[in-house]
Amino acid sequence: MLVSVVLENIRKIFPPNVVALDNISLEIGSSEFFVTLGPSGSGKTTLLRIIAGLERPTKGRVIIGDKVVVDAEKRIFVEPGERNIGMVFQNWALYPHMSVYDNIAFPLRIKKLPKQEIDRRVKEVAEALGIRELLNRKPSQISGGQQQRVAVARALVKQPDVLLLDEPFSNLDARIRVTAREFVREIQKTLGITTILVTHDQADAFAVGDRIMVLRDGEIQQVGTARQLYDEPVNLFVANFIGNPPMNIIKLIPAHPVIKALNLEDIVPKDDSLVYLGIRPDEAIATVEIDNAHIVGKTRIIEYVGARKYVKVEVEHGFSIKVLAGENVTENQKVGVLVRKVHVFNSKGARIESIVY
C-alpha cells in the first residue's frame, strides 16, 4: 500500500524540561524517500521513534495513511507492532541466537502465517536483497554490510506501509557506504515504499533523499530537495551544514570594502550592524590573473578533496577563504579570487539573497 505520513505539531519533552522536539509538522508523500538530517541531539532519532511508536509525543499526532497512530491530546496510541512499519535499527538489532532465515521469518511467525507462505516470502526477500546464500548462517558469521541487508530484509518481509531507517550507514566502512546507499535507494524506488531515513551525514542525505529536512535542537530549519538546500539555504546553519567542503562564512560590517567589491551595497541592509557572506569553495576560484578578480589575496595551503584542488587564500582585508585553485596556482602566491556565487545573510543568520556573477 502506498501511504503518506503526516506529523502534526509534534512536541516532545523529556523530564525534567528537555525539549527534544518543538512543534514539528510535516507531510511525507507516498512513495517518497524522506531524509531527516541533523547533528546529534537535534531530535531526529526521537522523531523517528515517535513515528515507530517506541516513544510517545508530549503533544501532537502522527497519521500513517488514513489512520491516526498516535494522538497525545486524545490519548490514542497504536502499538508499534500494529502500525505495519518496518524498521532498520542503527546497530541492526539482529537476533544473535537465530539464523538469518529465522531473523527474517520472525515477524511473519508472530503474525502466524502458514509455514509455506513464510518460506516463500523469506526466500523472495532474501533473493531480492542478494543474501539468499546466507540464510543458514548466524548474524555473527556475516559481514557488516550483509548484516544490514538482513536487517532490511526483516523490515521488508512483512510488506510494511512505511520503512524507517535509523542511521543505517553509520556502522559501515566508507567503502561499503557508497554501495549500501545505492542499494537502499534502488530498493526503495523498486518497491515504491514510503521511506523515512535519519542521518547526521549530509552525503547520505544527498545520495538517497527525494526531500531532506534539516533539524537543529528539535526545530525544523528547512525542508526541501537536495538542490534547494544547497542553492537556497534558509539560514547559516543549513548553509554550513550542507556541502563539503563547508561554505566559507565571512562576518563583516555593512561598510566593509569587500561588500563594495562584490557590488552588494544595495542588498545589504543598512540598519544592521553585521552581515554574513557565504561563499562555497566550489563557487569561487583563485587565479593568477588579478585584474578581473573580486578579491585579492595570498595563497597559503593547497588541499585536495577527492579529485578537486582547493587553496586557502588570505585576503588582504583580514580573513581567509577556501576556494578552488585555478591552473598554475601554488602556495604563497598572490592571486585574485573570482566569485561565482555569494549568499548574503543578515545578522540573525537568515538568508536575504543569493547573487550569481
Added chain:
Amino acid sequence: MMRGPIKWLIVNVIAWIVGVLWIMPFVGIFMTSIRPFKEIVHGWWVFEEFHPTFSKYFEALFHPSYPLWRGLINSFIIVIPSTIIPLILAALAAYAFARFSFPIKNYLFLTMLFMMTVPQQMMIIPIFFMLHNMKLLNTYLGLILVHSSWGIPWITFFLRNYFTMLPTELEEAALVDGASYRQIFWRIVFPVALPGIVSAAVLQFAWVWNDFFFALMLIYDPKRMVATQILPLLKGQYHIDWGLLSAGSVMVMTVPVMVYALLHRYYVKGFTAWAIKK
C-alpha cells in the same frame, strides 16, 4: 608489582602452600572416609598402614535407620523443582522490573532487597503453621513451595540487574515486528540472557541442596528427609563414627562441588555479582 625473580618465587611458593593447607580438612575427611579407623586413630596423616576401603560409603548409603541413598534422592526431588519454579517466576518479574514502569516499582524492589537480608528463622514459624493447616507439612510440595518463594527475591534482584545490561534494541525490533511482551521475553530475551540465567540457576541449585534449616523445620519423616538432614543423624550420641560421617559428608558435598567444578564460570560470576557493580 613484582620486583625481582626471587620475590616472585617466594610469593608463588607461599601462595601454593596456603592453597594446599587450605584444603587439608577436605583431604582429611576424604582420607578418613576410606581408611579403616584403626589406621587413623592417631591421625589420618599417619600412613604406616594403608588399606583403603569404601565400606563406610556403603554403610552410610544403606544405614539401617537413616540411609543416605534415600536422603540423596529426596534432595534431588526437592532441588530440581525448587530451582526451576523460582527461576521462571523471578525471571518474568525481573523483566518487568527491568523494562516496565509501574507505580510503587521502587518500593517493591526495595522490599525485595530487604527480604534477601532477613534470616530464615524470621518466616518459618507462621510457615510451619500455615503448611500444617494446608496439610503440606512434612511433604515434598510444602518444602518446594517454601524454597521457591524464598528464592524469588534474590533471583529477581540478580536477573533484573542482568536484564538492564542488555541493549534494548533487540526488544524494540521485536516490538516493531509485532511481538507481544510474552513472545519477546521467551523468544528473544531468555535465549540472549542465558548466561545470567544459568548463573542464577546454578546458585539456586547449590543453595537449596545445601539447605538444612528449612528441611529441619518442615520434614520429620526419615523417609522424606534430605541428604543434609541425614548427616547429623549419622553422628552418634556418645561415640562418633568419623569414618561413617566422613563418607556421608563426601557424598553429600559431591553434588554441589561437581556443579561448581563444571559450571565454575557461572558460579563465580553469580557470587561476585553481589558485590561488584559493573
Added chain:
Amino acid sequence: MGAMRLEKLSFLLPALLLIFIMVIYPILATILLSFNIDIVVGAKVSDKPPSLENYFKAFSSKELLNWKGVETGTFPMGALIHNALWVAIHLPITTMLGLLLAVLLQNVKGASIIRSLIFLGMVVPMIVGGLLIAFSFDKDIGIVNFLLNTLGLKMFVKTWTTYPDTALFALILGSVWLWTGFSVVTYSAGLASIPKEIIEAALIDGAKFRTILFKIIIPLLKPVTVAVVAMTIIWDLKIFDIVYVATRGGPGGASMVLSILMWDYFARVTDYTMSATIATILTFIILPIAIIWVKLVMRGR
C-alpha cells in the same frame, strides 16, 4: 491498551503473589507473634494477650545475655554476646585475610586454582562445614591439634568443641576457614577492575608496595569492602547449620547463637512466641547492616 497492561501484570503477579503469601506475610506475622499477637491464618499459635512480656523475658534470660559469664570471662555468655564475639573476631580476620590473599594471588601462576581451593568452603553445605570443623578440632584426628602439638602448644590440645571455653572459638575460627573464600574471590574481582595503569603510575612515582596498598588499592576498593563486610556480618548473625551439627549450642550453652536459640524455643521448649521474639531480635540486629547494604546497591542504579 488494556491487553498490554494485563500482559505486563502477568509478568509480575505470580512472583509477587508467592512472595506476599510465603515471605512478607510470615515475616509480619512473626513480628506480631513476638508481641503475642496471632495473625496466623487457620492456626492458634498464641492465645496470650498482646504484651511486651516476651522481650522482657528474653533480655533477662541468661540464654540470651549471661552477665555473670561476661563478668567472669567464662562461657556461656549468652547468645547475643556469642554472636557479637563471632562478628568481632571473624569479620576483621576474614576481610583482611581475603584482601591480602587477593593481592598476593595477583601475580601467582595458577591463581585461579588456588582461589577455587580456598572457595571450596563456600560451595559445600554448611552442615558439612560444621562437621569439618568438629573433625578438625578433634583431639585425636583433627589437624588443628596436630599442628598445635607440632608447634609445641600442647596445652591447647583437646577436642575444642566439647569444652565450654573453646567451643565457640573453634566454630569462629572454622568459619574463617570456610568463609574467607568469599572475600578472596570478591576482592580478586574488585582488584581486576582497577586499571593497571594506576598502579604503574604510582610505581613510577616511586611509591612502595605498602603505600600503594593503603593509599590507592584499599580506597578504590571501598565499595567492595562495604559489600564484603555487610554480607559477612549478616552471615555471622544468621549462622545456624555449623553450630547445630558441631555443638548444638553447647556444651551447656557455651556456643549458643541467636538462630539456635530461636530453634530451641520452637522445637524443644515449644514456646512459639518466645521463638518468634528471638527471631525478631535477630532480624532487628541485622536491620542496620541491611540498610547499609541496600543503600550501597541502590546507589548503583
